[in-house]
Amino acid sequence: MVVPKKSLGQNFLRDENVARNIVQTIHPGRRDAVLEIGPGTGVLTAYLIGEAGHYIGVELDRRSLELLRARFPSATFIYGDILAVRLRDLRIPENLRLRVVGNIPYYITSEILFWILDQRQWLVDATLMMQWEVARRLTARPRTKDYGILSVVLQMYMTPEIRFKVSPNSFHPKPSVESAVVHLEKRNAVPAHSEDLFRSIVRGTFGKRRKTLLNSLRSMGYEEDVLRSLRFDLGRRPEELSGEEFLELSSELSRHVPLTT
Numbered sequence: 001m002v003v004p005k006k007s008l009g010q011n012f013l014r015d016e017n018v019a020r021n022i023v024q025t026i027h028p029g030r031r032d033a034v035l036e037i038g039p040g041t042g043v044l045t046a047y048l049i050g051e052a053g054h055y056i057g058v059e060l061d062r063r064s065l066e067l068l069r070a071r072f073p074s075a076t077f078i079y080g081d082i083l084a085v086r087l088r089d090l091r092i093p094e095n096l097r098l099r100v101v102g103n104i105p106y107y108i109t110s111e112i113l114f115w116i117l118d119q120r121q122w123l124v125d126a127t128l129m130m131q132w133e134v135a136r137r138l139t140a141r142p143r144t145k146d147y148g149i150l151s152v153v154l155q156m157y158m159t160p161e162i163r164f165k166v167s168p169n170s171f172h173p174k175p176s177v178e179s180a181v182v183h184l185e186k187r188n189a190v191p192a193h194s195e196d197l198f199r200s201i202v203r204g205t206f207g208k209r210r211k212t213l214l215n216s217l218r219s220m221g222y223e224e225d226v227l228r229s230l231r232f233d234l235g236r237r238p239e240e241l242s243g244e245e246f247l248e249l250s251s252e253l254s255r256h257v258p259l260t261t
């Protein structure tokens with residue numbers, strides 16, 4: 001038995017049905033390599049190893065690792081922080097598709113989501129247990145209160161879908177919030193653009209959610225007359241814009257403003 005550590009965000013799944021539902025939602029096959037974030041006590045691990053062609057677990061708790069290695073001697077477990085893992089360095093056999101899975105530690109949910117975005121070149125999808133509230137933000141549409149930086153940036157590169165809701169009772173210890181299993185499928189055919197600029201415009205304008213785009217862009221240091229010359233209605237507010245519109249806005253800006261960064 002591993003006594004849960006709060007500092008590692010440990011809420012172990014204790015409902016086998018939820019574990020089975022997660023694996024069903026992923027439906028891993030022999031041609032899939034599965035990377036599990038924080039296998040912990042191995043509830044999901046057992047099902048994943050049975051079905052995937054290749055399994056790698058990344059865990060930051062040495063006590064769990066010892067038990068996992070003893071229980072699943074043929075699987076690969078890496079000790080470390082998932083955020084420090086570079087997927088390209090894992091040397092996944094080329095004929096396998098990399099799929100990321102995990103009942104993740106909630107103290108770093110956003111970091112893990114951005115880690116996935118930054119490395120999406122190396123994976124096909126991700127299926128994650130996360131806080132219900134974050135799941136709502138990920139899937140939010142324009143003009144809703146949940147719509148924000150995470151919604152716009154994530155939806156530009158991935159298609160998120162809430163698969164099912166999970167009650168706090170399914171975990172030990174019980175988290176204080178409801179959870180959801182979210183599937184993120186990588187989007188292909190995203191138009192070429194400067195990702196840094198796109199993210200900085202989304203962050204900069206949502207930072208002052210109630211301000212017009214014009215006001216926020218001005219406080220970001222863009223010249224007034226440049227802004228006035230854009231073919232984009234800057235009297236709007238960030239929460240009214242779709243991801244595609246943010247993309248349009250950032251391409252307009254990159255045409256008129258020499259890149260300084």
Ligand code: SAH
Pocket residue numbers: 008009010011012013014037038039040041042043044058059060061064080081082083102103104105108
């Ligand atoms: N998948 C298990 C455990 C979920 S709890 C289950 O469903 O029961 C989250 C797990 O992530 C814990 O095992 C914790 O030790 C691990 N963890 C916490 N921070 C981590 C990090 N930065 N990198 C990798 N694993 C981490």
